[in-house]
Amino acid sequence: MRLGFGAVLHACRERAGISQEKLADMLNRSRSCISKFEREHKLPDINTFLIWLDKTNSRDVGMALMGGTDPATILQTVLQVVGAA
Template sequence: MKYGAILKAARVRSGLSQEELAHMLHINQSDVSKYESDRKEPHMSLFRDWTALTQAQDVMVAFICGMDGLTILQNMMSVVTGFIGGWFI
């Protein structure tokens, strides 16, 4: 299953660098890169911790409920680009 882009979008949305997230997850930055590029598959506990630290629990719920990755990314991007200064544009 490909979800590296979803993990990356969650990290970027939270404003964390790969290094910062790796430190928080107690893993190497190179592992974050591998997860985000689908070269390594995270265990469910790491996926859970990743989404909790990036405040993307909504992403995890959508993913577990079967929403496809493209729809999740589109929803994430609409929130990022549509909410400026407390107002949706």
């Protein structure tokens, strides 16, 4: 299981029930760009990150990340909410 920043972005998108294609449209990015963010091959800029959180209803997750909470802890919590853990 991936436990980094990209995994958290992926979990937020999944929790919101949004496909990579749909989120790409919302962020004015390509689907491959979204995939690169989720696989940690690329980091989103702060504006993209904030819009991602807004579009996926994940402001709480963003605050936890910015507050220094470990991504693995956040991921575990998000997965519990969606019933995947």
